Amino acid sequence: MAPDVAQVLKHNRTLLYRHIATRLALAMAFLAVPLVAHLVGYDAALPVFGIPAALFVLIFLTLRLRHGSRLKVCEKVLHTYPLEYRTRVSKKGSEWKYLGNVHTVRLSVRGQHGAPSLRALNASTVRRWPKEAEEGGAWFAGDPAFGGVMIVPGSNDMLFVQPAEWEKCEQERAQADPQRRALAEQAGISRLLEREPRILVGG
Numbered sequence: 587m588a589p590d591v592a593q594v595l596k597h598n599r600t601l602l603y604r605h606i607a608t609r610l611a612l613a614m615a616f617l618a619v620p621l622v623a624h625l626v627g628y629d630a631a632l633p634v635f636g637i638p639a640a641l642f643v644l645i646f647l648t649l650r651l652r653h654g655s656r657l658k659v660c661e662k663v664l665h666t667y668p669l670e671y672r673t674r675v676s677k678k679g680s681e682w683k684y685l686g687n688v689h690t691v692r693l694s695v696r697g698q699h700g701a702p703s704l705r706a707l708n709a710s711t712v713r714r715w716p717k718e719a720e721e722g723g724a725w726f727a728g729d730p731a732f733g734g735v736m737i738v739p740g741s742n743d744m745l746f747v748q749p750a751e752w753e754k755c756e757q758e759r760a761q762a763d764p765q766r767r768a769l770a771e772q773a774g775i776s777r778l779l780e781r782e783p784r785i786l787v788g789g
Contacts, residue, residue, distance in 0.1 A: 588669045589725060589737050595661055597742040601710035602657060609647045616640035649684055651711070656746035659774045660709045663735045666773040667727040675719045675736075678703065687713040690750055693726050693736060702730050703750035708743065709735075716743040729766065731755045733775040748775075 619636030672693040694701035728734015733748035770776040
């Protein structure tokens, strides 16, 4: 039975809000360190480092929200494409990125071969790989050449997926029929390519 899209979106939205609240609380705690130290008469320089630590947490949170959260586009995809069950999820690897952990996966149907490699990013900014995906299949909505959404049964974890080799699918996207391109445009994935933000360290 296909998952309830409203429940999936609610679950992932809750995870995102929890992530934001935790990081904001951490930043506030760092900002409070110099004040508390001053009130108790601790005049060493160490507490002052709480301020840059708080700024680092806030900057990192902003980057994650800007580049690593895809709840809105996932919602559009789920309202544009039907959910299809893929009986096998194969994770080929994971990479730590500023925008989140990017997993390389294949979503296939047992007995069929040639499923494309996809890069998957958790839509709620959670970094962990959903273990439930290894126990069975997953639901997919979208177009493999443009991207889509993967929903893990049991956990309702939602991942935004795109072709692992975006450029190699360019010809297929260009030659897609008008209806197929229109659906991708409606879902907001026709030209959307998830990129790692550029972080400049040092001078």
